[in-house]
Amino acid sequence: MKTSYLGKLLNGIGLILIVCVFAFPFVWMISTSFKTLGETLTFPPKWIPEQFIWENFTKAWNSGPFFKYFLNSLVVSVGILILQFLTIIPAAYAFARYRFAGKTFFFALTMITLMIPGQLIFLPVYLQMSSWGILDTLWALILPFASSAFGIFMLRQSFMQVPEELLEAARLDEAPEWKIILKIMIPIAKPVLITFALFSFISHWNDYFWPLVMTTSDAARTLPLGISKLREVDGGIAWNVLMAGNMILVLPILIVFFFAQRQIIRAFVYTGVK
Template identity: 75%
Template sequence: MKMIKIAVRVVNLIGLLLLVLIFAMPFAWMLSTSLKTLPETMIFPPNWIPKHFEWSNFAKAWVSGPFLHYIMNSLTVSAGILVLQMLTIIPAAYAFARYRFKGSGFLFGMVMITLMIPAQLIFLPVYLQLSVWKLLNTHLALILPFASSAFGIFLLRQSFKQVQEELLEAARLDSAKEWQIILRIMVPLAKPVLATFALFSFIAHWNDYFWPLVMTTDETARTLPLGIAKIRQEAGIANWNVLMAGNMILVTPILIAFFFAQRQIIRAFVYTGVK
């Protein structure tokens, strides 16, 4: 019996190591390529460890365009979307979780249906409407279409439903208003879920390429993924080392955000699983 348990643990460990390799290898390859010379990127079979670390690739990527401007645009758009989403999904999730009103099931179903509609299907009417409002080539054109999130409402609703009704009744007996219950009870209890959603939202919109490409035509409001896309050709040769250096600049804020949010993410999954 003891040997079977040891064998199961070994198999589980091997499986976890394989998963780590599958997900870590593309990132490791990107980092390795970003530090190579251009001839080294063409070698087959490829070398994982560069012979000479070309840190100048990052400088070349940075000066290939107004990278600081792209980064500020990406931060503005991602933060603006996240703030608006928090302002909309928290009260909506609370209403769907704690209230029963006529048509609540139908309305929640309509919210869930929006998860099935890809952005590529609705971008044309949204583009035309933003054009009428003269918002193209502005940050608002990249923020307003994502001011709410059906996934966020669903995720937070499930978390709010797990809060005991007795706790809310006790707060109401103490003359607490609904907004006080939301801010002082519901939000603190759902902090891991909110942190998880915030990270997912930040990653999705920080990496978004399609929407900024459609809604902008100049550098005024263009974001970092579009700036990276410009590092494609130089003198007719694909500069993969410089391109990968640009991608490393792109993913660094995501890694930093994940580092600070990982504990909350683990708590969110553990909390949901226990309940």
């Protein structure tokens, strides 16, 4: 009994330490975003500002065309997500419920792409976008991510758990395949779809490398590139303004996560990803 209690205690302490490690940078960012520049440089550092400086956020927002950056990030992230749903849902359904020649090979080939870093293939993709004449446009940021091997894998695992009898009953009622996907598969896989959507949205909302490579003007640049320019404010690194800019960058992600957290828990607890 004592051993079990001690194990639970150590487990709880370990979880608290892990939470502290991951929460520390976020809490520090919030604290710094409200400080004066002088307070950011004091040692030992202060966790709570003497006075909350809301002007840091105004200064960060007005330091460039931030509304344009924000809009570009939103269009790119949502545009990628829409195209990914249009490609991964039928692909996952085919891999999960159909038998066809080369199925194992093509699925393995899809999984292999997960091992290829984006930095390795950006040059041929860059040349392809250049040949299409869409460099420095939002299309160059959207089209290379029109599908996702990770999304296909997650959704395939979810589709495979749907009882075959349910699909056979729908086919006996002469339901076409697209209706089976829309009316049966997608509602059942909704938690997984929302989880993937959150992962995809966060990944592309925070993406810095690809917009840096594919864009050369503010007309097509996204919020992470705009945040990086805050290092040049006031002729030096104003950490308080920089952290305020990062708060602007993180806020939409927190809002999306807040509304999607229950679905994420359901995806991993009830549906399960094997």
